[in-house]
Amino acid sequence: MVRSRSSVQVLVGVLSLTLSAALATTSAGCDKLRGKKKKPAPSASPSASASPSPTPGGEGGTILIGEFGSMTGAEASFGESTHKGIELALEHINAKGGVLGKQLKLKSYDDAGNPEQATAVVTKLVTDDKVTAILGEVASNLSIAGGQVAQDSGTPMISPSSTNVQVTKDRDHVFRVCFIDPFQGFAMAKFTTETLKHTKAAILRDQTQSYSQGLADAFKDAYVKMGGSIVADESYSKGDKNFNSQLSKIKAAKPEVIFLPGYYSDVATIAKQARQLGLKLPLLGGDGWDSPELFQIGGQALDNTYFSNHYSHEEPRDAVKVFVGDFQKKFGIIPDGLAALGYDAAMLLADAMRRAGSTDKKAIRDAIASTKDFPGVTGTITIDAERNSQKPAVILKIEGGKASYVASVAPTP
Template sequence: MQYLGYLDKLACGQRGLEPGGDVMMRPNRWRWVAVASVVLALAAFGCDKGGGEGGQTGGKAEGGGDKPAAGAIKIGAVLPLSGQTATYGEESLAGIKLALEELKEQDGPKLELVFKDNKGDSTETAKLVSQLIKIDKVKAVLGSVASTNTLKGAKVAQEAGVPLMTPASTNVDITKKGEYVSRICFIDPVQGSVLAKLVLEDLKKKKAAIIVDKASDYSVGLAKAFRETFTKGGGEIVGEESFTAGEADFSALITKVTELSPDVLFVPAYYGDVGPMLKQAGDRWKEIPVVAGDGIDSPDLYKLMGSYTGDIYMSTHFAADDNDPKVQAFVKKYKGRYSKVPGAMAALGYDATMALHDSLKRAGSSDPAKLKDAINGISKLNGITGTITLNADRNAEKDVVILKVSPAGAKFFKRIPSGS
């Protein structure tokens, strides 16, 4: 068994005996090679079980400490911890963990988290939500944080009758999957309308070009909302160009957009594409303000955009330099825990966890139907990202924050009250 333990460690990437040590020098070494082949295959299977990130079930169990409390309620999270939108998942998970640490010291139900990495893939999201529900037996799911992924996961949760709450997916169709699906963020028609008004009223621009990723539900939905409000307010869409996520060369698109002579660009896409696009555009777009949604709210944006110096505005959920006392208290705690400034995804992950915990307290049970009703009844919950009330469609009614972006980072520009 000593050798089997060593081989198991070796297969899982742990350091055991050194190559060339006692195991390989024993007599009958070919017999051991045969045994090793079987054990390596079994150990590799064990290491990969669950398809997620770390831990025995593919997602590390977290209860705010080293071990979950006895009788803790198991919840799941499906997030992109690798892939093109990995910073969203990393920040969301950091916010969730910070909330769990605080809840450990508070009254009410104790929570145990099992999280899984969907790699930014919608099919993987559906599979992992199913695993969390059927294998890990979670009572609720947090996630995901990109609309195309969340749409797939929401369908699975609704069919299983288990609550799914997304911290940050804004596509309007997500909560239409059914009564077990909710969100604590605003929706694309809200931020699209807010951004169109920002362009018309604050920036005083009337000729917009739209750049959209037509394979992204988020991008298409946000473009639609912006277009409707902008044209209704007297603006003109001078052209619309599309791209495919992950493209390396945007030169043709940049030329086409420049030739349209817009006085503003609307780019409803994710930071992994917008950053390189701006870097490649350089001086050609420097005099044209760029407006985008919360999809570019990532610390990696500033690395990817390089020294781009044109004006950039984004709608989002949170600003670390907002002077609201509760925001500054959260920033202090987050920096103390992770030694960096939180972004919107961290604040949303934190708020989603607190909202779920509050719902469990009010439900008095982890029964899915009772918990669903409690979640759908969230009203005036005081969160880091604002006061959260879910409407009849289980969408959060809350303020929108506008940030102005530069290579040095993002600064608070203004807050748009809910319903404006």
């Protein structure tokens, strides 16, 4: 008994020692962190930022820009597309003399679709490579992981295509050039109720993807507000191939449309199985559909389906024509939405650098924040107070193995 009591005493002693040590460390650590983190509230005027800090990123004639993306792993195709878009943008920028008389140089790292690695590579970009700004990530969880590091180090970051709301929330150095899930959900709900005039929808979501969950919830909210009703809300997990039980349940609920906020290969497989079950109704979806493989996998099952996207490569605008033409020349494939967004992110960054007139991170951040009516491939981009971009969504209809432009839904507050 004596033994056990004394051991308890020692334990208490050590614990209290640890705790007091802890307290001291935190106050030191916290202040250090705070010092780094405390930034003045985001102001839209670039003039407020004339702090003479040592110019980061590249020496002499180059400005170094960092990129992180999933080049390997399960999401490798996203990283590849985005990377190609960014590469093309840099080629265009540098061919026109670069920015501020300097050439842009890209340093990109693979995060393998892993948030720990995303944190690590963004840290490396910021501290070792000393990049001026960061472009990165498609998957929202990776943008959040990397964005936190960018935020803490005061480096501006533009996510090309993370649509989850949380990505830019409370991080005043993180921006994006794509629209956000609530808007996309709203656009699709509006299109369904006003154009297709259907008021009974079913949802089949990927419960393992925050993208799919966010978009499904956004659609649900908007749709119910517009007077529609959700008759079935089913889910699957990433990697599932057999959607029969979910579709059977949906069929029994007799919806007029099915909303499928997933990625292209899942969606195309679902479309096929839905048609096999005799569900001939329209299928709706979001930007995750955008891929040439969608049509190959889905084939005729995709007739009578609609999805919202960032852009259509058939849009008759000049910016789109130039981008699609050059992209095809360079890579031999038609660019998807991710490539277009990667391109826009890099272009917008270069534009902000020009407007900032320096490579000071703070000045660039402020310049990005004050972006207004930037003519991008994916539409006219205005960065709002939440650091999201306000721009229209395009709605495409698939018929006969081809997606064609149907309508644009403008952002309404």
